[in-house]
Amino acid sequence: MLDNRSLQLWVERVSLEWFGRPFLHQATFNARLKATGGRYFTRSHHIEISPHQLEAFGADETEKIIKHELCHYHLHLMNRGYRHRDADFKELLARVGGSRYCSSLPDGAGRRVIPYRYMLICQSCGMEYKRKKRVDPARYACGRCRGKLTILTLDKDMAP
Structure with missing residues (x-):
């Protein structure tokens, strides 16, 4: 399992490699994210990634989630359409190979399963x-x- 420092370096590397721009803010893991792979904060420009996605689906799928969040990040900072519905977002996401949606976590992978009683x-x-x-x-x-x-x-x- 990676720590926050490793994630920060990973996000910075992906940002330079795929977007040609530096990632100058903070990237952290958030274990409370269960229904989503990651999120981007428009006010602080920080990114959070779900560690459960990394555990369940591996580094390749997690990198696609990182690319997705970096699309929000870079487009927002350039004052272009950074929302899911915007054409700028869809075009950049397709160009860098990010995922549009993350895979659902299997039962027990970070989610509390309540059986029928x-x-x-x-x-x-x-x-x-x-x-x-x-x-x-x-x-x-x-x-x-x-x-x-x-x-x-x-x-x-x-x-x-």
């Missing part, structure tokens, strides 16, 4: 509805046949 079962047609939180079956009806529902508590070993 309850199952509502229709008494008429047998339709099953999995739920993480307990609900009152008397307040709901089957979405398929409008039948009555009963609730079943799943064991932790049985839950997917």
Whole structure:
């Protein structure tokens, strides 16, 4: 696993190599980033990268995320379209080979997985509805046949 200093050097190298411009701000890992690979801050110009992406998908995918964030960085500093919807951003991203979207993390890779604990079962047609939180079956009806529902508590070993 890389530390923040190694990430800083990596981002500076990618910036010079692919954009021909220096990265003059701070790049850090942020372990709280789970739904996104990285982010760019328009006020401070700092970049944060998710270490979970590096662990799950390796250096090549992480470098594509770095290129994506550097596109935001350099375009913003040049007063050009740095947002995802802007043509300048899309064109530069394609030219440097950055990723448009990051891959979803697999279960357990930095994300807390909450198993289903309850199952509502229709008494008429047998339709099953999995739920993480307990609900009152008397307040709901089957979405398929409008039948009555009963609730079943799943064991932790049985839950997917």
